[in-house]
Amino acid sequence: MSGERGPQVLLLTAGPLDGPETPGTDLARELLGTVPHVEYAWFRRWWGRVRRAGEVPGGQGVSVISREGAPSPAVRLQILTAAVLSARRTDLVHAVLPVGPGFAAFSRMWPRVAGRRPVLHTVPAAVEGADLADCRPLGRTVALSEATARQLMEAGFGDVRVVNPSIRLDLWPLRRRQERTPPMVLAIGDGGTEEAMLSAGVAARAGARFQLVLALTGDGPGAAASRPPEDLLRGIAAREGLLDMEVLRHIGDLPGLLAAADVLLYVPRRMTGRADVPPMVLRALATGRPAILSDLPEFAGLSDTVLRTPPADPHHTGHLLRQLLDRPWWWDRIAERGRATVAGRFGPDRCAAAYTRLYRELLS
Structure with missing residues (x-):
């Protein structure tokens, strides 16, 4: 991790990182600016109205055609196709994907089409129990809370780690309470x-x-x-x-x-x-x-x-x-x-x- 070249990691999300904030894209953006010595590849919009100021930091953007950046079926299909091709050229796939209604089919299909690259799967949102039926772990799994970790382990995801989300305190400094009436x-x-x-x-x-x-x-x-x-x-x-x-x-x-x-x-x-x-x-x-x-x-x-x-x-x-x-x-x-x-x-x-x-x- 501290050699001349850091590991190449594909950051797999349901939508482009410069689109609307979702639990997955918000967490993935934090990872880009937090984890050092890693060469990330991530998904961005090829064209469309800019929805946020600034640029997603670091790494290499993989473009998908999307005007609004929302994780529509068409955008997800583009990301899946690009991810299958990109996964074989990276050292590791870090999927930041919620476990929703379509995850069971995706979890069975992914290893067949993407090869045997190691996968780290961070589940960025709370899970509905019914959506866990027939799901298979993509690889090592991370949850953001003990409650979700227990739920995933009971569904057969193995030893699920818990990693708290992060926040940059320099971007959100302590502010004195304003004297305003009414509060x-x-x-x-x-x-x-x-x-x-x-x-x-x-x-x-x-x-x-x-x-x-x-x-x-x-x-x-x-x-x-x-x-x-x-x-x-x-x-x-x-x-x-x-x-x-x-x-x-x-x-x-x-x-x-x-x-x-x-x-x-x-x-x-x-x-x-x-x-x-x-x-x-x-x-x-x-x-x-x-x-x-x-x-x-x-x-x-x-x-x-x-x-x-x-x-x-x-x-x-x-x-x-x-x-x-x-x-x-x-x-x-x-x-x-x-x-x-x-x-x-x-x-x-x-x-x-x-x-x-x-x-x-x-x-x-």
Whole structure:
């Protein structure tokens, strides 16, 4: 790994890395900027509207024809064809792919068409149990949480390692809490929009005063179709007494938005198909913003870094939100704990060391 030429690794994802953020592409982008002494090949769009500022760092881009970059069937077929050809010219294939409805067929087909190159498979999102039927491991498997690792091992994936996702703290520095009235509650709407609004309504009726900002910006499969229409959201807001609410369907300045927020609220009922630890949660904790999350198995690794609440319990969540907004000393304690935990458990050095060891094991 430290010789003249690093290993050549094909980073296999369901969509191009310069397209919309999905659990797989977001994690793969972090790997490109984190793991040293590796020559990565990754998939990019050949043409189309640029969706993000800057360029994916490092490595060699393998182009696929895609205007929007979404992992459509046509784009996946192109990536599969290019991956089969590229795999034979690399030392290792690192697949960053969720285990979804089509994974069983892919897992049986891959070794027949791509040869016997070693494969490391990182599962970037929580798994639906039914999707594991007839699946075969692609090679050594990595999960992002103990809950997903146990699920995969029970399905016959062998000894599944757990490697926490990473976040670059230099890109998400600690920010002082802004003195603003009313405070801002930033809610992630990916799967928990109505739960967040109902919880905010409970907090408002209990006397809390705040602005609710709903971020409905997820780019995962089916995300656009699952976003509630504006009139439905406004109807819920009126019924719950949420007089100060803003809906964001695009975020232009995410660091600025997190700096302006006081609390991050993310209360989905389940995490299937979503990143075990969403990047937005790590970014908020790194910035020094307390987070209230559903008490789901995937979040267990965050332990007491965040405040956890029973899923689908707006009454409990709302009163927890009111208490956090009303107690500055508690806010400070949770914010400090979150930043320290992210630095200690989710720093890029730990992630790089873990994947470097795995690459060495597979290439030895």
